[in-house]
Amino acid sequence: MENKVEPRTLPGFMELLPNEQILFNKMKKAIQESYEQFGFLPLDTPIIEDSKVLLAKAGGETEKQIYRFTKGDSDLSLRFDLTVPLAKYVAEYYDKLSFPFKRYQIGKVYRGEKAQRGRYREFYQCDVDIIGNGELNILNDAEVPSIIYNTFKKLGFDEFTICINNRKILNGLFESLELKNDATSILRIIDKIDKIGNEAVKEELKEISISDEKIETVMKFIKISGTTDEKLEQLEELNIKNETFEEGLNELKEVVKYIRVFKVPDDNFCIDLTIARGLDYYTGTVYETFLNKYRKLGSVCSGGRYDNLAEFYTDKKLPGVGISIGLSRLFFQLMDNGIINADNEAISDVLIISMTDDYDMCAQVATSLREAGINTQINIENQKIKNKFKYADRLNVKNVIIIGEDEIKNNTVTLKNMISGEQNSYSLEEAIKVLKK
């Protein structure tokens, strides 16, 4: 190719083939509809923000990953999550919003991570958050699992588990053991239990000079098991006299009670006391969600309660609770593991194929089908009939309408079901009825 630029997409940037994109969009739409069913308001903040605003809080690893650049005099950055823009938004429009402020945002975020398979530098996050003004009822923490449940059902999943914990239980435990200052390190070690196992966790705890006795209490705590109610009972039985612990336990009990009122089946949620999540951000309830058969994929929907959303922008206290689905990564994982498959995805319900050079009836039929709400494409290229059907195959359309001399003469259409191969002659009205079924 002389003087041509090679058309290539940057590594780490997801770009799908049309049938994959149709499936991706279906999932995005299902998530959006689920979020709207719970009354969340849509937001669409800019992808570019003033660096000073966007990085008010950031630091360390995150800051290194940020796409930051100047344009004219402006120091700009691309958003790396949807939470910081939400904090900015709520602080900026505080007077114009009604609290509790329930918003969802589905959009692309940017992180210059090391390129590796299934890790994207541009990826969709699908977030919901409920922001209170000063305070926010714990019942909101119980509605969140109901949102997760509804959303994953809409995505076509049945076997998934929403794992719930409360950071105050862990914090209270550490306070009561006078290990508060080691809490961060301990949590970081506990967080690895699924990966490295009990013994390695104990070993690492020893390495940071935790006494054997205290390690035993911690491990006893971690080993709490059984049904949700059994776990709550065992937590009670620990009989830990600590305000934070008791507050956390009461919140967890309230959340469990209302999760059930919201009709989330016991099969779809559990208490998991090992979940710590984002060490300094979350302050109460935390969530992780796993596909039962594909736990190795990691959490597919996570979040939790935080005390103060926008402290870098405003003195107003704005507690919140929310979750996020990393849709691009989830989509990749589901495709990669053959859990979903885009082979038969189509936009058009029907393709109209003309057997003659007279396209009048094709155009008329197409307009009528579209008016009836049927997605309709016409093949109006001068191709061989064989190639027109090949085109229908490649588009995955389920139905083809054939219009030839006979059809024009008799004012009928021939409708061919591309799956069964069945082919019948109909009036246009009859064909619409068949297609609408």
Added chain:
Amino acid sequence: MENKVEPRTLPGFMELLPNEQILFNKMKKAIQESYEQFGFLPLDTPIIEDSKVLLAKAGGETEKQIYRFTKGDSDLSLRFDLTVPLAKYVAEYYDKLSFPFKRYQIGKVYRGEKAQRGRYREFYQCDVDIIGNGELNILNDAEVPSIIYNTFKKLGFDEFTICINNRKILNGLFESLELKNDATSILRIIDKIDKIGNEAVKEELKEISISDEKIETVMKFIKISGTTDEKLEQLEELNIKNETFEEGLNELKEVVKYIRVFKVPDDNFCIDLTIARGLDYYTGTVYETFLNKYRKLGSVCSGGRYDNLAEFYTDKKLPGVGISIGLSRLFFQLMDNGIINADNEAISDVLIISMTDDYDMCAQVATSLREAGINTQINIENQKIKNKFKYADRLNVKNVIIIGEDEIKNNTVTLKNMISGEQNSYSLEEAIKVLKK
């Protein structure tokens, strides 16, 4: 605010309040559904591209506006339209696509224009294009106005006009007048006729040394008027013996014939021989669309036919035809002129308000309503009843369900219509029926 960063959004970046965002999203969805009704496949290319790829064609004014920066070793740019990414995509995945390739893309693009009211640096474009492999039937040019018509009807407009021209007619005219080398300058001058008027156009044509005689022919051509059929007749009567002209006129006649077959009313389209558009890009049919009562807004949907989409990336000849709606700007203009109004937009169909501290029934009712497809929010904050109704008002919800001691005792709900003020007691099943109406 001590130590706080001022939460501010960059100038030139649209950020909407929730009710405005709801309306914006409705419009975006209407456009998407209309595009899908015509069988266009969705694409979602990255916002960031390799500068070498993205700027293969760009230059001059556009290049200055581009958000271009480096990250590590990479020279990156944000897309400034959806056409260049389409060209890249079609060249990159040529072997995996079926032609004609019909795609739509709705997404944000970036141009660092001078900040001015109603001009955005980040804005949505909503594009459809049909790309042929080697050739593309002229009937596609007739289907495009049908897409525009369907889309603006779905957006709620009746009084709009799709103006159509064919660049070959103008080019052929210039060729026949031996003014081919001046064509670009003449077109640029003619393009201003709506703004500066006939006489100023003549004056400017004189200034570039066009003879009076030729100016008269050009002006006679421009003054062609009447109905669509009268214009076609007058074009015939010019009796210009030039191959390009005749080709353009034949294409225009074919397009007009099929626009009517596609049932676009004569009230909603016209031939406008003054439309030139994108001087070097479009090669055949061109479109502009105006709201009849708000012509001053300029074209709200434009596009046309081009000979070769991806010549910078591939030797393959890929002719296409497409249109674009600049949704962010359109939305601003419609709001700014009071043509649309977001005052009553709501996501939730119903807000559940509890009169007691017992939220069990609220949560149960909410879950049942959501299962029935009704967008439902619960007010579960410890607020005064007055404030709960104020919240309902500010959310614009049309219905409130009130659950108090009586309702819990009788297992009923009180449904209040917030517009009529009417209030009735129902069983949950009855309430769902009323809300579904």
